[in-house]
Amino acid sequence: MHAITIPEPGGPEALVWDEVPDPVPGEGEVLVEVAASAVNRADILQRQGFYNPPAGASPYPGLECSGRIAALGTGVSGWSVGDEVCALLSGGGYAEKVVVPAGQLLPVPKGVGLVQAAALPEVACTVWSNVFMIAHLRPGETLLVHGGSSGIGTMAIQLAKAVGARVAVTAGTQEKLGHCAELGADILINYREQDFVAEVMKATDGTGADVILDNMGAKYLERNVQTLAVNGRLAIIGMQGGVKGELNIGTLLTKRAAISATSLRARPLDEKAAIVAAVREHVWPLLAAGHVRPVVDRELPVADAAAAHRVVEDSKHVGKVLLVAPGA
Template sequence: MKAITIPTPGDPDALVLADVPDPEPGPGEVLVEVAAAGVNRADLQQRIGVYPPPPGAPEYPGLEVSGTIAAVGSGVTGWSVGDRVCALLAGGGYAEKVAVPAGQLLPVPSGISLVEAAALPEVVCTVWSNVFMTANLLPGQTLLVHGGSSGIGTMAIQLAREVGAHVAVTAGSAGKLEACQALGAEILVNYKEQDFVEELDRATAGHGADVILDNMGAKYLARNVQALATNGRLVIIGFQGGVKAELDLSVLMRKRGAVISTGLRARPLEEKAAIVAAVREHVWPLVEAGRVKPVVHRTFPLAQAPDAHRELDAGTHIGKVLLTV
């Protein structure tokens, strides 16, 4: 089969389309013939050599796909050849085929095209596991999402809106903030011109954010803690702003706050399966009802993976960038 390989880590041109052996589904796995794959920042990190796949995962990038089941391994029940699915992966999505643990499969929701479905698994599982399963965002509370126009951000806005929470976002342009507002964000902060701590304090009459979903890490750590409400929860899912920072613990203690950092890719299979099952129970009905939708910025053919990475690197996208096979 064809797959995107990384012979030598580096810039986007390090991504090379090559012939590689077909994967075989092991016990408890299915083989998916890929229709599309999501492009995520983790893939960019893998490309430059700082985020290798976990042990046992395919070496090719790609953390989510959609497609059709081509074969079913031993011990798999509930899935059949020909089923239209999307899937959460530990790697291997930038390829014509990928073997997937059955617990990480989701049916393609009605009303969503097979290609669009590739925009769902990673962002929905990330948002649901962090904002709801871990941070327990409740109706009436305030969620602050950094990078509100990203794939994760656009999904976080919609899901928080659906549970009756208030949503604040940061983004770097008026156009991105308008897109966030159209999805349900109420507090809009242009981080290039405004301080999100001050804006959030003003908009919430001093309450702050009950939950913060942060992709920046070190750069925003101190200000995120300042922005927390009493009993607030800061969930860090990315390090675009670095990995080391100082924190005044007395501020965190006064707020009785929590700082949590989580990852999805390297979690054990049973944990991923539990997250996927929760997503199917709680989120899929919203998608099928048309209340929550994937936001797709642009698609590229698999062979143009370098261009897709350049698009994501440029930071001008709103929603997801996909590769089609």
């Protein structure tokens, strides 16, 4: 088969479409013939040499995919060859074929195309696990999403609105904020021109955000805590703004607030399977009913992964950038 390889870390040009050995499913695994994958910022870090795959994972980038089951490993039940699926991966999505633990498979939701389904697994699992399973966002509460026009952000807006929450977002342009508003965002904050702490406090009459989904890390830590409501929950899922920040424990204590920080890629298989099962139970019906949809900025051939990485690094996209396999 062919896959995107990274012979040496570097810029987008480091991504090489090359012939590699076919993967073989082991016990509890399935082989998926890939229709599409999607670009995540973790892929960019891997390309740069800063985020190696977990032990035993595929060395090729790609943390999600859609496609058709081509073969079943021993001990797999509930799936058949030919099933259209999408999957959460530890790597290997930028390829023509990939091996997936059966617990990380999802059926393509009703009403979603096979290629477009590649935009769903990583964002749905990230948002559901952090905002709902850990932070327990409830109807009537306020969720602040940093990077509201990203793949994660567009999914977070829709899921929060679907459960009856109020949503504030930050984004860097009015155009991006417009897209967030179309998805249901209530409070629109241009982080280049406005102070998100002041804007959220003003919009909530001084109460603050009950839950914050943060992709920035250190840069926003202090201000995020200031923005939290009493009993608020801060869920950190990225470190685009650095890894070391200062935290006023007194403010945290006063607000009786909680901070969590998670990633998906290196979690044990049983934890990933539990998240995937929860997403299938709670998110897939919303997709089937049309209350939530994948947001796709553009589709590019997987062999042009370098061009897709440039789009994501320029941060001019809204939603997901997909990589489509040959013949899909």
